[in-house]
Amino acid sequence: MEESSVIEVQEVEEQRHERNQNYRQNSFRKLAKVNSFDFEVEEATAQPRQSREDVDWATLFTLAFQSIGVVYGDIGTSPLYVLPGVFPDGVQHSDDILGVLSLIIYSLILVFLIKYVFIVLSANDNGDGGTFALYSLLCRYAKVSLIPNQQVEDKEVSNYQLDNVSNRRLRLAYGVKSFLENSYYAKQILFFITILGTSMVLGDGVLTPCISVLSAVGGLKEAKSSLSDNVIMWVSVLILILLFQVQRFGTHKVGSSFSPVLIVWFFFISGIGIYNFFTYDPTVIKALNPWYIIQYFQQRKKDAWISLGGVVLCLTGAEALFADLGHFNVRSIQISTCSLVFPSIILAYMGQGSYLRKHPMDAPNTFYASVPKPVYWPMFVVAVMAAVIASQSLISASFSIVQQSMALGCFPRVKIVHTSPKYDGQVYVPEINALLMLACVGVTLGFKNTLQMTNAYGIAVIFVFTLTSAFLMLVMIMIWKTNISLVLLYILTIGASELIFLSSLLFKFPQGGYFPLAFAAVFVIIMYVWNYGYRKNYTFELENKVSVQKIKEIASDPKISRLPGVALFYTELVQGISPIFTHYVSNVPALHSILVFVSIKTLPISKVPQEERFLFARVEPYNLSIFRCVVRYGYNDARKESESFEEMLVHHLKEFVEEDFRRVGRSISGRLDNNEEVTNHEDEVKREVEFLIQQVREGGVIYLFGENQVICSKESNFAKRFVIDNGYHWMRRCVRQPDEVFLVPRRRLLKVGMIYEV
Incomplete structure (x- = not known):
């Protein structure tokens, strides 16, 4: 048995090696047809890749268990x-409870269960979810990105997964x-929706800790009524500060006990819900009839519409379910939702409704008031842990x-710390952690209780819902090719209900609803200014790139000395070389x-397989020893330390040299009958590889970085001047520099300065 297993492993490794070799050979063959410094050629066909969904049942149920805690x-x-x-002021009429319960039940069914669990999760980007995942998915199926994409070196990545549709009915x-690709304004709107949705989720990241911890700690007041709101507030602030201090240890350590705690929580709330249901008023089962929603609006009219701002809070976390998809898979989340989470939540609300039918004035403290006294303190402890x-x-x-946004050029450079050696997606961002902590403490001290905070929280939640629906409709039409009648059905049901929720919450704008919009506006401005400057910088380099003929002239100039060692000249361009290079040589x-001209490029996909990370080309003649290297990352890929990066780059460069010479050698052997020239060619391969190893050993690896300053031209208008010369320039000085992001050792770093006038 053991011997057969070894044989199977060896066969798998051989197949993988052969697949990688074929990939490299195909890549080199395609790129050899064109200018080595211009990779914009015809489309390549992506190779199939095993889906994350293809796992055995044991793994599936393990993922389902783990997903409960995250x-x-x-x-x-x-x-x-x-x-x-x-019901902040208590329940006016007992039948109102039936209407609200019915609203909660059908909101959970319609938005949480149908929309997110069974529709939105399918619109993932190679297993990753969230606003940027939807945007990157659209960018791969249409040329809507504001930064050039869909180039051959991108499409050869095996999980790029482009679809070539030819059905005339579509x-x-x-x-x-066609409309999205040809409309400048449509591209801008798509990008704006993306950064707005991202900013709103960051707003959720501020409000969720505040409202969850404040609500859970509020149970102390039920046990001891003499405690003031200020005491509850300061206890909550202390817990929040401790919560953010432990983030540096990583999600895999902080969350090691999450699933057992939340499973206990779900059993507690469902058990108490069943107890309250049979103890107080089992007739609340009538809330399953949606007719009570109509009656509720008929009787309460405007008050019923305003109360929707509280009802929508039952859906908080649905977007987080989509954003955290990358740690699991769709089927595992569907299993855990349907088997435990959804039934437990429904039972909890039914039990609370049953209790309120008998104790309508306890509505402002429904949760803890409905907990039976014998289990009060265990429930309080579990509630605080669940809130954390x-x-x-x-x-x-x-x-x-933030990691995804930064990788796609939409967020200022910050430090990304990968906290888990096993899961690349688990990251810690010190600057964002500090910002969120200060914002959470400020919000808690400012609002002091959950009443106004729920208004702010609801707007953040429903805005993200509506933006996700907008993207989802594009995915349905453009990628899934869904029947138009089903798209209209989605719009008239889920889309319409979300807009009604949004209208109710906007009514509460003065009562705290302004906060998430103000918070999101700040982040939208930061992200847009940074991306605008980033695009102007990229466009300038693209328009002023150095031609391959110019590179040959410089390298062949006898006045240019050649020093021992390997120089990595970093450039953001893929189609050409940055003008900083000629500026460097002239001085x-x-x-x-x-x-080696190195481009670090982030593709609109979550991960790039390790064997497909480096793509090389060379400038002929061979004696120049000048190469082009595109290093491709997905937005969730971890950046390696400089030493390991050097080792990988040199290793892949050595493989490229050998393969490139073999390709030329095969061409020679196919034209000649004698083997003399073939033998000479093989000797050249050995000399080239030995020369590479010798240069690394003698001169080491030197990093050359361009440090350019982007300024506006004299004819630019005031708005452009303000954005570039003030906003973007200030951000670039305040954030981490490229050499810090790429972990470049200072002792081997040389920076070259240049001014870009855009």
């Missing part, structure tokens, strides 16, 4: 504050795709979102023996 903290703790948000999909877990899920999601007339 995904459902927010929506699982919503029974702490939903009914108090709907005119709507083609029409939408709920906070953790949104904080972790905020870190991931320092010396080049290293081996020159």
